[in-house]
Amino acid sequence: MTTIADDPAVSLIDPPKTMAAAVSYLRVSTREQAEKGGTDEGLSIPAQREATRRKAEQLGAGIVEEFVDAGASAKSSDRPELMRMIQYVKANKVAYCIVHKVDRLARNRADDVSIHLALQQ
Numbered sequence: 384m385t386t387i388a389d390d391p392a393v394s395l396i397d398p399p400k401t402m403a404a405a406v407s408y409l410r411v412s413t414r415e416q417a418e419k420g421g422t423d424e425g426l427s428i429p430a431q432r433e434a435t436r437r438k439a440e441q442l443g444a445g446i447v448e449e450f451v452d453a454g455a456s457a458k459s460s461d462r463p464e465l466m467r468m469i470q471y472v473k474a475n476k477v478a479y480c481i482v483h484k485v486d487r488l489a490r491n492r493a494d495d496v497s498i499h500l501a502l503q504q
Contacts, residue, residue, distance in 0.1 A: 403478035405444035407435035408468055410452040410487045428453060431483040438481050446481070460497065469501045 409431040428451060439446050450468040465488075472480065480502055482488045 402443060402445040404447045404476060405439045405442065405479035405481050406448045406450065406468055406471060406477055407432070407439070407446050407481045408450045408452075408465065408488060409435070409483070410462070410464075411454060431487065434483040435481045439479070442479055442481075444479050444481075447475075447477070472502050473504065 409428050411426065411428060432449070435449075436446065448468075448471055450464040450471075452462045452464040468480070471477070
C-alpha cells in the first residue's frame with residue numbers, strides 16, 4: 384500500500400481515515416531495569432513501546448501521548464506518570480489506554496479497579 388509519505392497524491396485517491404486517539408503506559412519496576420533497558424521479553428521500555436505501538440495499529444488507533452514510569456513499583460498506584468495519564472485522559476478525548484501487560488498498570492485487583500474507574504470517568 385502506498386502511503387501519503389511515499390506519494391502525496393495518495394491522499395486524494397485514498398483519504399486517510401480518522402484514527403482513534405490512544406495513550407500508552409509503560410513501566411519498569413526498578414531503576415536498574417530502566418537504566419539498563421531490560422533484556423527480558425516485554426520487560427524493557429523499548430519492548431513495551433513496540434508492543435503498544437503494534438496494538439494501537441491493530442485497533443486502528445494512533446498513540447497521541449506516552450506515559451513512562453521508569454523504576455516505579457506497581458505495589459502503589461501513586462506513580463507520577465500514571466497520575467498524569469489519568470489527568471490527561473480526563474481532559475482529552477481518548478478511545479484507548481494501551482499497556483503491554485496488565486501488571487504494568489497494577490499488581491493488585493483493588494488498584495486495577497480504581498485505575499480503570501478513574502480512566503472511565
